[in-house]
Amino acid sequence: MPPSDPPLAEPLTTSDKPVFKNVDWTDFRDHLATADQQGRRMWLYPKDPEGRYTTVRKWVNIVLITIMFTGPFIRINGNPLLMMNILERRFVILGQVFWPQDLPIFATAMLIFLTGIAIFTAAFGRLWCGWTCPQTVMMEGVFRKLEFWIEGDHHVRRELDRGPWTLGKVLRKTVKHAVFLGLSFVVGNTLLAYIIGSEELSKIITDSPTLHVQGLTFMILFALLFYGIFARFREQACTFICPYGRFMSALLDENTIVVAYDKRRGERRETLHRSETPAARQASGAGDCIDCRQCVVVCPTGIDIRDGTQMECVSCTACIDACDNVMDKIKHPRGLIRYASLNGIETGEPLKVTPRLIGYSVVLLALVSLFVYLLFTRTAVQSTLLRARSDTLFQQTADGKIVNLYLLKVVNKTHLEIPLSLKLEGSGGSVKVMGGALRVPGEKLVETSVLIEMDPAKLTGGSTPLSIGVYREDEPGKPLEVLNTFFIGPRH
Ligand code: SF4
Ligand code: SF4
Numbered sequence: 001m002p003p004s005d006p007p008l009a010e011p012l013t014t015s016d017k018p019v020f021k022n023v024d025w026t027d028f029r030d031h032l033a034t035a036d037q038q039g040r041r042m043w044l045y046p047k048d049p050e051g052r053y054t055t056v057r058k059w060v061n062i063v064l065i066t067i068m069f070t071g072p073f074i075r076i077n078g079n080p081l082l083m084m085n086i087l088e089r090r091f092v093i094l095g096q097v098f099w100p101q102d103l104p105i106f107a108t109a110m111l112i113f114l115t116g117i118a119i120f121t122a123a124f125g126r127l128w129c130g131w132t133c134p135q136t137v138m139m140e141g142v143f144r145k146l147e148f149w150i151e152g153d154h155h156v157r158r159e160l161d162r163g164p165w166t167l168g169k170v171l172r173k174t175v176k177h178a179v180f181l182g183l184s185f186v187v188g189n190t191l192l193a194y195i196i197g198s199e200e201l202s203k204i205i206t207d208s209p210t211l212h213v214q215g216l217t218f219m220i221l222f223a224l225l226f227y228g229i230f231a232r233f234r235e236q237a238c239t240f241i242c243p244y245g246r247f248m249s250a251l252l253d254e255n256t257i258v259v260a261y262d263k264r265r266g267e268r269r270e271t272l273h274r275s276e277t278p279a280a281r282q283a284s285g286a287g288d289c290i291d292c293r294q295c296v297v298v299c300p301t302g303i304d305i306r307d308g309t310q311m312e313c314v315s316c317t318a319c320i321d322a323c324d325n326v327m328d329k330i331k332h333p334r335g336l337i338r339y340a341s342l343n344g345i346e347t348g349e350p351l352k353v354t355p356r357l358i359g360y361s362v363v364l365l366a367l368v369s370l371f372v373y374l375l376f377t378r379t380a381v382q383s384t385l386l387r388a389r390s391d392t393l394f395q396q397t398a399d400g401k402i403v404n405l406y407l408l409k410v411v412n413k414t415h416l417e418i419p420l421s422l423k424l425e426g427s428g429g430s431v432k433v434m435g436g437a438l439r440v441p442g443e444k445l446v447e448t449s450v451l452i453e454m455d456p457a458k459l460t461g462g463s464t465p466l467s468i469g470v471y472r473e474d475e476p477g478k479p480l481e482v483l484n485t486f487f488i489g490p491r492h
Helices: 025-030 052-073 100-124 127-131 134-151 154-162 167-196 198-206 209-233 235-241 243-251 278-283 318-329 342-347 355-376
Strands: 082-085 090-093 096-098 258-261 337-340 381-387 402-412 418-424 429-433 438-440 445-454 463-472 481-488
Touching: 052 082, 052 127, 052 134, 052 167, 052 198, 052 318, 082 167, 096 100, 100 127, 100 243, 100 355, 127 134, 127 243, 134 154, 134 167, 134 209, 134 235, 167 198, 167 209, 198 209, 209 235, 235 243, 258 342, 318 337, 337 342, 381 463, 381 481, 402 418, 402 438, 402 481, 418 429, 438 445, 445 463
Parallel strands: none
Antiparallel strands: 082 090, 090 096, 258 337, 381 402, 402 445, 418 438, 418 463, 429 445, 463 481
């Protein structure tokens, strides 16, 4: 049977927490919560949280995990929901294919993303980290839950790790790490499917391994990477690696909503004794915090939120639930730890719209407008016309016409084949696509040679600017785009 948590009247104290025994709790801002004074990693054994936020988070996790794992297999117009094929420079977002030619749209989307994060963080702190970050969702929503299930809650896990290698311990550890490895393999494969597409992934799985050595290597590397993160690295990914956690501190201010301890209400923290009445406690000047440390025991990053907002806090709300449960037991109002701004805690004021927030919002609005404009003016095809490499700059035909050779590249951004034709905008020449009709299959890039033939009398010198219209054959009235180039002829 797992040992139960200590009763409220006998709270954990610093010395009761062997995992933190080398830490001076008064210098919490000078060291990491998960490193002792020699810099050694201290393994955390957070307690399985329960409460209203945990319940909501469980359902949010289920929705997000479902989307995460089915994303590469959901099809819109035959395309996946999301694919970031960096190798082939092909990107699919919500079933729409984007090409490197759509760089301005990508750059704007990236700026919107970054500005959005800045605004969101300035207003709501690390809400992203606690509720939607894939690392937190998978770690706290899946791997940690499996660990609770296989090894037990915090006391049991700590005792198990400290104890000798009995058959039971070997079995539990073997099962846990086998499950973790298998699940990491699934997570790694899902990530791979987001990069190369689910069809390519299934080929790697079903074909002979010798045909996909590179793909298999990535598969194994991703599986090992995720196993390392979820089995060992854990909260260190948020504290050491994640850049968001780093720049978050620059974005927060006293009006940001964070998971916060109401020190005005909680202090002076003091143990609650069984015989103590609420009136006697109030008269003694003690605050609502009974120093039970349940908020610390559940924290997956090992911090004490009562010390104030800290870089390690991922806003997971576990401490809110833990403290609310304590408040319920001692019949005090919930919310000693809650979502609040520091200003709100100090003054009782609601969230303020600061000039910084207004500034970020104006920038975001401008970027979103630009993004919508770029999206709506995005052409179905995108072409480039470059002069082809040749020994001669131009050639002359038997009837005296001058001919230049070009290389045409056309990207079809739609999922339907488009028949195209080229036309010289102006008189005095003609355009001929080599190899017959120009039909560009959906979501493909076609390269072909193009000959432009000009009447020498229409040339304005050694180099004459030309405009070539790209037309849909079935809609010849208006060009899809106009390509500008130069035509080289004999100098007069
Ligand atoms: S803040 Fe709440 S959970 Fe944390 S020690 Fe105080 S009473 Fe306990
Ligand atoms: S302090 Fe609270 S909200 Fe922050 S990480 Fe720890 S348990 Fe989660």
